[in-house]
Amino acid sequence: MKKTPRIAIMGAGVAGLACAYELEKMGVSPDIFEMAKQTGSRGFNHTLGWINLMYRPVQDPVIHLKEKYGLNLRAMEEIRRVNFYTANNSATLEGKLGYIFLSGPDERAITSQLKAHIETEIQYESITNFRELARDYDHVVVATGTPEIPKLCGIWNTDISGYVRGATVKGNFDPKTVGMWMEKAYSQSGYGYFVPWNDRKGSLILNMLEVGEYGAKLCWDKFIDSLGWDVEYEEFYETPHNIGHISKHQLGNLYFVGLAGGFIDPLFAFGSIECLASGAAAAQSIIKGKDFTELTHMWLRRNQQLLMMRRYVDKFRDEDFDRAFEVVKTPGFRSLVTRTNINIIYLLSKMTNTFASKKVDRVLY
8 A cells, every 4th residue: 555645834825725735635634834823924914916817828817726726716806907007108908807815814815715625734833944844754845935945955046126015095996996006216117006905995015126125115105105095094014025936846855836936927926826836736746746847837937938028127117118008008909818818928028039139138947
């Protein structure tokens, strides 16, 4: 009789819980270690916009998760409109564009929904050492949501060093409309965004590149001043936010998933779907002997394409953002986004490579 492997999962975030769920479906109960007191409690409650466009060739991420992994995740709302703003331009996309989910310790959040799918008990407030776990377990899945362990292993490469500030705001909002702002004065080549919780509350967040805590505060103040919103601000939060890729996704009996495995996109820092997929792939690799890199090839390839675009956007000036969103206004672009399943990320990366090859450094993993 084949021995059931002993598996440890470091982290009870999206990737770690997806791995646990996939393992349980194959008859294996892992040990899950989480440093925080509860699921999602290291983060802050805020809304996420799952924009379908960013997950191509997956057309609908919610349907994809249900069909591929058997996960039924409940969105707070559908996204029907996205308003884009640059220094001197604006554009709007309308249609069935995606979903709004909650992230953080709230019981409605993604991690809480994933936790409801598994039976394995999570060991909270557990401070573990990956070297000791690698010695004591047959396999260790690193799903810590941070780059520290891959850095110690010498396999981490930082692509974006940034800072995030945000707040919960109260006012009057369209619950199906998301906003996105791109202006060098307050975000460099990053962006600000607003995603509603409902018609009275939402999350306003600014992703900034290459600034520290003090610079982030100045950028945040400029962002708020530029909006001029008559709203009530509460529950402020901030955190450094570093995104990168790794040279090896499997090192001995260690598997690296989620942010620790480089499964956050380097352009807009989206990551829920690919982090979840990476956790499930690690489980299939361990139990079924499948190649982990092949299982996650679609997401790794996508992030390579997005990293090429990121290097181009890093060189943008405000007038470049203005011109870029003229494309969003064209009927052809709107049709590609709302009526087809064409992988527009691939097309845009090819255009970047073709028309801006002298401006953009070649990016290879």
